[in-house]
Amino acid sequence: MQSPPFQTPPHLPLARPRLRLPIPAMDISDLVFTGFNKRVAALNRNTGAILWQWTAPSGSTYTSLLLDGDRLIVSVHGYMYALDAASGRQLWANEMAGFGYGVASLTSVRGSATSSTLIANAASQDTAVVTATST
Numbered sequence: 001m002q003s004p005p006f007q008t009p010p011h012l013p014l015a016r017p018r019l020r021l022p023i024p025a026m027d028i029s030d031l032v033f034t035g036f037n038k039r040v041a042a043l044n045r046n047t048g049a050i051l052w053q054w055t056a057p058s059g060s061t062y063t064s065l066l067l068d069g070d071r072l073i074v075s076v077h078g079y080m081y082a083l084d085a086a087s088g089r090q091l092w093a094n095e096m097a098g099f100g101y102g103v104a105s106l107t108s109v110r111g112s113a114t115s116s117t118l119i120a121n122a123a124s125q126d127t128a129v130v131t132a133t134s135t
Contacts, residue, residue: 035063052088066106075104
């Protein structure tokens with residue numbers, strides 16, 4: 001029997017991102033994400049401009065982030081959230097009852113693969129530049 005899809009419990013409200021308008025169409029590879037004190041922001045990696053920011057409706061203190069494909073997974077003091085990485089819109093929330101508090105360790109196949117691919121691409125570009133300038 002297949003388990004039903006996870007839905008945000010009714011007592012955990014969905015937080016709405018605060019957008020800085022107008023927002024140009026951005027590929028998530030053009031974004032840098034940061035989190036402080038239950039707040040998350042997406043910045044343009046070229047200019048540092050804040051494109052959107054989001055505040056967790058529950059939890060406090062340290063914020064852990066994982067870019068998982070097109071989703072930004074956020075952990076805040078025992079609560080887990082998934083945000084749309086491009087817009088900051090909250091997709092789901094999970095209170096992780098019984099897991100406790102602290103700094104969360106986050107990993108996923110998509111998060112690892114994306115990061116590894118970006119690192120490998122950057123390394124190959126660096127090698128190409130070195131090779132081109134050496135000849």
